[in-house]
Amino acid sequence: MPQPSAPRTSLGRPPRISREEVVAAARRIVDADGVNRLTMRRLAAEIGSTPMALYHHVRSKDELLVLLLDDYAARTLHRPELPEEPRERVIVATDAIHSALADCPWIVDVLTADDLLSTSALWFVEQIIDGLLACGLTPRQAVHGYRAIWYYTAGEIVVRTTAARRRTDDDRPTYRERVFGELDPSELPRLEQVADRWASLTAEDTYLDGLRALVDGLLASR
Amino acid sequence: MPQPSAPRTSLGRPPRISREEVVAAARRIVDADGVNRLTMRRLAAEIGSTPMALYHHVRSKDELLVLLLDDYAARTLHRPELPEEPRERVIVATDAIHSALADCPWIVDVLTADDLLSTSALWFVEQIIDGLLACGLTPRQAVHGYRAIWYYTAGEIVVRTTAARRRTDDDRPTYRERVFGELDPSELPRLEQVADRWASLTAEDTYLDGLRALVDGLLASR
DNA sequence: ACCTGAACACCGTTCAAGT
DNA sequence: ACCTGAACACCGTTCAAGT
Numbered sequence: 001m002p003q004p005s006a007p008r009t010s011l012g013r014p015p016r017i018s019r020e021e022v023v024a025a026a027r028r029i030v031d032a033d034g035v036n037r038l039t040m041r042r043l044a045a046e047i048g049s050t051p052m053a054l055y056h057h058v059r060s061k062d063e064l065l066v067l068l069l070d071d072y073a074a075r076t077l078h079r080p081e082l083p084e085e086p087r088e089r090v091i092v093a094t095d096a097i098h099s100a101l102a103d104c105p106w107i108v109d110v111l112t113a114d115d116l117l118s119t120s121a122l123w124f125v126e127q128i129i130d131g132l133l134a135c136g137l138t139p140r141q142a143v144h145g146y147r148a149i150w151y152y153t154a155g156e157i158v159v160r161t162t163a164a165r166r167r168t169d170d171d172r173p174t175y176r177e178r179v180f181g182e183l184d185p186s187e188l189p190r191l192e193q194v195a196d197r198w199a200s201l202t203a204e205d206t207y208l209d210g211l212r213a214l215v216d217g218l219l220a221s222r
Numbered sequence: 223m224p225q226p227s228a229p230r231t232s233l234g235r236p237p238r239i240s241r242e243e244v245v246a247a248a249r250r251i252v253d254a255d256g257v258n259r260l261t262m263r264r265l266a267a268e269i270g271s272t273p274m275a276l277y278h279h280v281r282s283k284d285e286l287l288v289l290l291l292d293d294y295a296a297r298t299l300h301r302p303e304l305p306e307e308p309r310e311r312v313i314v315a316t317d318a319i320h321s322a323l324a325d326c327p328w329i330v331d332v333l334t335a336d337d338l339l340s341t342s343a344l345w346f347v348e349q350i351i352d353g354l355l356a357c358g359l360t361p362r363q364a365v366h367g368y369r370a371i372w373y374y375t376a377g378e379i380v381v382r383t384t385a386a387r388r389r390t391d392d393d394r395p396t397y398r399e400r401v402f403g404e405l406d407p408s409e410l411p412r413l414e415q416v417a418d419r420w421a422s423l424t425a426e427d428t429y430l431d432g433l434r435a436l437v438d439g440l441l442a443s444r
Numbered sequence: 445a446c447c448t449g450a451a452c453a454c455c456g457t458t459c460a461a462g463t
Numbered sequence: 464a465c466c467t468g469a470a471c472a473c474c475g476t477t478c479a480a481g482t
């Protein structure tokens with residue numbers, strides 16, 4: 001692990017690239033061409049170095065992606081004004097995380113790391129847990145509630161951004177369109193009933209509605 | 223696209239492998255070694271053929287993965303006895319999909335395709351929509367409700383299986399453990415308060431609790 | 445029509461050597 | 464200590480040719 005702030009001795013050569021430069025260059029590539037185009041070779045070219053030089057500043061490509069997410073969160077996750085009312089505080093804090101992630105579709109590949117994204121997101125988790133506690137949940141219920149909220153939020157982003165990614169890939173009818181075209185109305189009458197509205201209904205952004213329903217349900221079960 | 227049931231003419235040579243054989247061999251590899259080990263080259267070796275022969279039966283590796291998911295769903299997604307009560311019908315139908323997917327961690331890479339998995343899952347979607355309608359939601363609310371349920375379910379599986387995947391990768395402390403170790407109690411008092419119980423609390427399976435809360439909330443908003 | 449061989453244009457990472 | 468070059472052990476897919 002490099003120690004950028006360690007006192008520079010006369011041993012060895014001076015570093016030519018830093019961890020920050022590596023992350024910044026990776027960010028440029030991802031912003032310009034998408035996360036699929038971020039390879040160690042391409043990154044080395046962007047920096048004007050060799051693939052192996054990168055491994056002096058980053059343990060692996062996976063670590064690079066986590067650093068990239070940290071960097072992104074630190075730059076874009078600004079703390080909003082939170083309402084006093086605890087239930088609404090949970091909604092607003094969650095929505096802030098969601099908005100930041102939704103603007104950043106490449107995140108899906110890293111997103112699924114664990115239940116925390118980055119230290120920059122901790123403040124938001126704090127607010128969510130605090131809001132749930134203030135609504136009368138036990139600590140146990142609050143942590144479980146936070147998890148449910150995170151599942152819902154992560155799922156919405158993963159499903160929506162992956163669907164969008166596929167749409168640009170090819171112009172053929174989607175799997176969904178094919179399936180709905182061949183519905184057997186006698187076996188699946190409800191789906192038949194909504195089939196022609198499905199595309200427009202599922203295109204609507206109902207993230208906040210679903211979030212409110214979930215939080216209501218979590219608080220009602222208290 | 224091959225036509226296995228088309229009348230065999232005297233033109234050309236007889237096929238040596240079929241689409242079904244390709245999918246079955248892919249299934250064997252995935253079951254034995256995980257989805258990461260499924261490559262076109264490895265698959266060809268398993269069948270005793272060449273990589274390019276596969277492309278006669280399957281358009282691309284992506285299509286192969288979708289076929290694999292269809293195959294898996296057709297084999298394991300058995301229709302359960304559903305309760306009369308519509309709210310409970312929604313829960314049981316959703317839980318059946320969730321259980322099937324949760325036993326199949328490789329699915330995460332394909333899962334995020336769209337809002338439908340495979341034709342075998344349509345019956346379950348029908349039951350969920352039907353249950354929501356029977357509870358008094360409008361068709362619009364029912365479709366949105368189904369989406370919210372799917373986000374929650376997909377998110378739970380993605381987050382949980384990816385976390386499990388990482389755990390086996392290395393023995394170093396997780397990112398989460400590092401973060402919780404360095405909490406500033408004055409800034410993040412609630413997280414500090416639950417820090418030592420976080421691991422055990424989030425290890426509990428609370429999928430059904432969260433699902434019930436979500437469905438309750440969806441029905442209450444009617 | 446179905447299959448093969450060779451090749452294209454890539455990957456992430458290791459290893460040994462240079463300065 | 465930091466960087467380089469060459470190599471390892473792979474990928475998915477195209478293309479031209481064989482039967």
